Amino acid sequence: MSTVAGFCTDEFAGVRAAFEEQVDSGAELGASLAITVDGTPVLDLWGGYADPEQTRRWGADTLVNTFSITKTMVALCALLLVDRGELDVHQKVSHYWPEFAANGKADIEVRHLLSHTSGVSGWEAPIVLADIYDAEAAADRLAAQAPWWEPGTASGYHAMNYGHLIGALIQRITGRSLRRFFAEELAGPLGADFHIGTDAEDFGRIATLIPPELPEFDQSLLPQDSVMFKTLFQPLLDFAEVGTPEWRSAELGGMGGHGNARSIARLQSLISNGGELSGRRFLSGKTIDLIFEQQSDGVDLAIMLPLRFGIGYGLPQSQTAPHVPDGRVCWWAGLGGAMVVNDLDHRVTFAYAMNRMAAGLIGSDRADAYLKATFDAVRGQS
Numbered sequence: 001m002s003t004v005a006g007f008c009t010d011e012f013a014g015v016r017a018a019f020e021e022q023v024d025s026g027a028e029l030g031a032s033l034a035i036t037v038d039g040t041p042v043l044d045l046w047g048g049y050a051d052p053e054q055t056r057r058w059g060a061d062t063l064v065n066t067f068s069i070t071k072t073m074v075a076l077c078a079l080l081l082v083d084r085g086e087l088d089v090h091q092k093v094s095h096y097w098p099e100f101a102a103n104g105k106a107d108i109e110v111r112h113l114l115s116h117t118s119g120v121s122g123w124e125a126p127i128v129l130a131d132i133y134d135a136e137a138a139a140d141r142l143a144a145q146a147p148w149w150e151p152g153t154a155s156g157y158h159a160m161n162y163g164h165l166i167g168a169l170i171q172r173i174t175g176r177s178l179r180r181f182f183a184e185e186l187a188g189p190l191g192a193d194f195h196i197g198t199d200a201e202d203f204g205r206i207a208t209l210i211p212p213e214l215p216e217f218d219q220s221l222l223p224q225d226s227v228m229f230k231t232l233f234q235p236l237l238d239f240a241e242v243g244t245p246e247w248r249s250a251e252l253g254g255m256g257g258h259g260n261a262r263s264i265a266r267l268q269s270l271i272s273n274g275g276e277l278s279g280r281r282f283l284s285g286k287t288i289d290l291i292f293e294q295q296s297d298g299v300d301l302a303i304m305l306p307l308r309f310g311i312g313y314g315l316p317q318s319q320t321a322p323h324v325p326d327g328r329v330c331w332w333a334g335l336g337g338a339m340v341v342n343d344l345d346h347r348v349t350f351a352y353a354m355n356r357m358a359a360g361l362i363g364s365d366r367a368d369a370y371l372k373a374t375f376d377a378v379r380g381q382s
Helices: 010-025 067-082 099-106 108-115 127-134 135-144 162-174 177-188 200-205 227-233 245-250 261-270 283-291 363-380
Strands: 007-010 032-036 040-047 298-299 305-308 329-333 339-343 349-354
Touching: 007 010, 010 032, 010 040, 010 363, 032 261, 032 363, 040 261, 067 108, 067 162, 067 177, 067 261, 067 329, 067 339, 099 135, 108 162, 108 363, 127 135, 127 245, 135 162, 162 177, 177 261, 200 245, 245 339, 261 339, 261 349, 339 363
Parallel strands: none
Antiparallel strands: 007 040, 032 040, 032 349, 298 305, 329 339, 339 349
16 A cells, blocks of 8 residues: 555646655655645645654655755745845845955855856865854855856856855845744745754654765865865765754755755745735746846856756756756756756646655656656646
8 A cells, every 4th residue: 555645636646646656666765745736736745754764654744854945945035035125136245245245256246146156156175064054154254255266157056055145145134044034934924844944843853864875986086176076075965964953953045944845835836826825925027037037057167067047046958957847947956856846837836855865966767757747747748
């Protein structure tokens, strides 16, 4: 008997079948999958186990570290301030954060931070993972650095520091931390169980991550002064650390958010549903249009994959994400396979979060199976 629970409408029965196949075969350990149309849930499924020993079922309210899905929540926070006229994506970062002008960064614009094109994709060494738990101190370090390439000329994925950079802007504009602003302005009003900095009372609901099986790799072979090395190895992500109370409670807007597919879809459907949810308008069409202003299109300097960025989100780019459909679509992925896709042409949001991580930096075979089934249903068989 399948361990998958939840509901889906008849239109998305093929997605449920794909999910059940992956969960029941053991390809998934535990996972959640959600789809909204016009801001309304049409599929909300979960199944499998929250721990490798298979002693805890993945429940309706199980949370998991979603890694870079968190960046889309940070982008929503920034867009909310844009919509209120408090943040201008074409303004200099130093207009809001004067210290950021140091070391040749005076002309970097807010859009460069939001699209990974700022030249500030990580921290100068020496730095260890625990150093970035103090969001304010870690942001101060970034403000003092020089850019690693000419801002605006290419993307270099801001893998770990995206939330520190945008969070510093939010703090200076609103007087509130990223964690508090997100909770008070988005997660709270929308009833979404997603956390940037998770409270200790919620730790018992967090699924245990199964790190990907990665080939042995000698990092000394990488040029130590490359954007790739400095971004991904300073500091190096330690999967054992990701399960600690310190990581879970830290304000890590680049990769530390905890949620599930339902809460991801709820929040991100703000985009696919035209900026309005539950009778309240959060974003105007004009603000949402900013997402689709292309900022870069080419091989990313940090992760060496072809990526296309708008403001705050990835845009369709067939070489990287075969089952992210073309059109007025924005998306992003979390390390290990988590995925969110907003299809504005069809007013659909797709979200997926799991605990057995795949080896790739972006997406996975499992995510692709669900995406294909979803967009076959939405757009007709491909």
